[in-house]
Amino acid sequence: MVKISPSILAGDFLNLKGEIERLEKSGVDSIHFDIMDGVYVANITFGFKFLSSIKKATSLAADVHLMIIKPGRYIKDFINAGADTLFFHYETVKSHKKIIDKIKKYKCKVGISINPSTPVNALKNIVSYLDVVLLMSVEPGFCGQEFIKSSYRKIRELKRLILARNCKTLIEVDGGVGLNNYKQLIDAGADIFVIGNDFFKQDNHRKYVNIIKEYK
Ligand code: DX5
Ligand code: ZN
Numbered sequence: 001m002v003k004i005s006p007s008i009l010a011g012d013f014l015n016l017k018g019e020i021e022r023l024e025k026s027g028v029d030s031i032h033f034d035i036m037d038g039v040y041v042a043n044i045t046f047g048f049k050f051l052s053s054i055k056k057a058t059s060l061a062a063d064v065h066l067m068i069i070k071p072g073r074y075i076k077d078f079i080n081a082g083a084d085t086l087f088f089h090y091e092t093v094k095s096h097k098k099i100i101d102k103i104k105k106y107k108c109k110v111g112i113s114i115n116p117s118t119p120v121n122a123l124k125n126i127v128s129y130l131d132v133v134l135l136m137s138v139e140p141g142f143c144g145q146e147f148i149k150s151s152y153r154k155i156r157e158l159k160r161l162i163l164a165r166n167c168k169t170l171i172e173v174d175g176g177v178g179l180n181n182y183k184q185l186i187d188a189g190a191d192i193f194v195i196g197n198d199f200f201k202q203d204n205h206r207k208y209v210n211i212i213k214e215y216k
Contacts, residue, residue: 001213002182003029003192005063005172008054009045010143010196019200020058026205027213030061030084032174032194034143037068040092041141048081055082063087063194065113065174067140072099076106085109087134090118100129111172115140116148120157128167132192133158138175143196147176152188159189182212 008031011019023031033051038044055062064083068074071088078086086103090112093099103110113134114122123133135158137151155171162169170191177185178198185193193212202208 002186002190002215004199004209004212005030005032005192005194006199007032007034007143007174007194007196009034010200012200016054017057020054020060022205023060024058027209028060028199028205029192030063031058032063032065032196033083035064035066035068035078036141040069040089041067043141048077051078051083052081061085063111063172065134065194066092067113068092072102075099075102079103079106079108083108085111085131087111087113087132089140090114090122096126097129100126113140113174116151120154120161123158124161127158127161127169128165130169132170132172134172134174134194136175137173137177140175145176147181152184155185155188155190179208179211183215186215 006023006028034045036043036045061084062082063085064078065087069092071092086108088099100110109131111132111134112130113136115136116139135154137147138145158171171189172192173185173190174194177193177195
């Protein structure tokens with residue numbers, strides 16, 4: 001069954017307590033935190049304090065998506081603040097294995113995120129070290145963008161690579177995911193969805209989560 005990780009960036013920051021309650025009651029699996037530095041991407045979001053405050057208020061796992069340059073500087077801080085899975089961007093580092101090992105050293109799950117223009121093949125030598133690959137289906141930076149259709153092909157390619165390596169790495173899709181494409185994404189091989197706008201605009205979150213999870 002597919003897992004759902006709503007991006008809190010699309011939530012109401014004036015009512016974070018209410019948003020956390022909504023998330024918990026809806027049956028989602030984790031909360032996705034989009035950390036943006038205004039350098040690697042055009043947008044600036046939030047940091048450690050935001051993450052640790054929310055983590056203290058929920059039992060949901062925190063998936064932390066770093067869209068920052070030199071992510072190695074902040075691994076310890078984000079894990080101390082409550083990250084359960086830490087994602088860094090493939091494009092932001094030279095020595096991927098070094099960062100992977102550093103994250104694992106703290107007993108945190110590790111993921112690499114790849115941009116729409118980064119080929120799946122870039123992961124051929126490291127995919128088996130990862131708990132999850134975060135495949136960007138929009139250019140990183142903002143919620144509410146349109147899903148890039150070539151992502152279906154990339155999901156299938158990534159699935160083939162994972163099967164060829166005989167590893168258990170999961171495929172997470174981030175950007176423009178919602179009711180209009182979840183079926184094709186599951187069919188292509190997605191294991192986890194990050195959902196921002198489409199989740200938070202719903203009135204009945206429980207129903208929304210059930211519809212997506214009941215497919216297949
Ligand atoms: C984009 C972020 C996504 C985004 C998802 O840079 O990584 O997590 O917030 O939001 P939607 O689902 O609205 O595209
Ligand atoms: Zn994200």
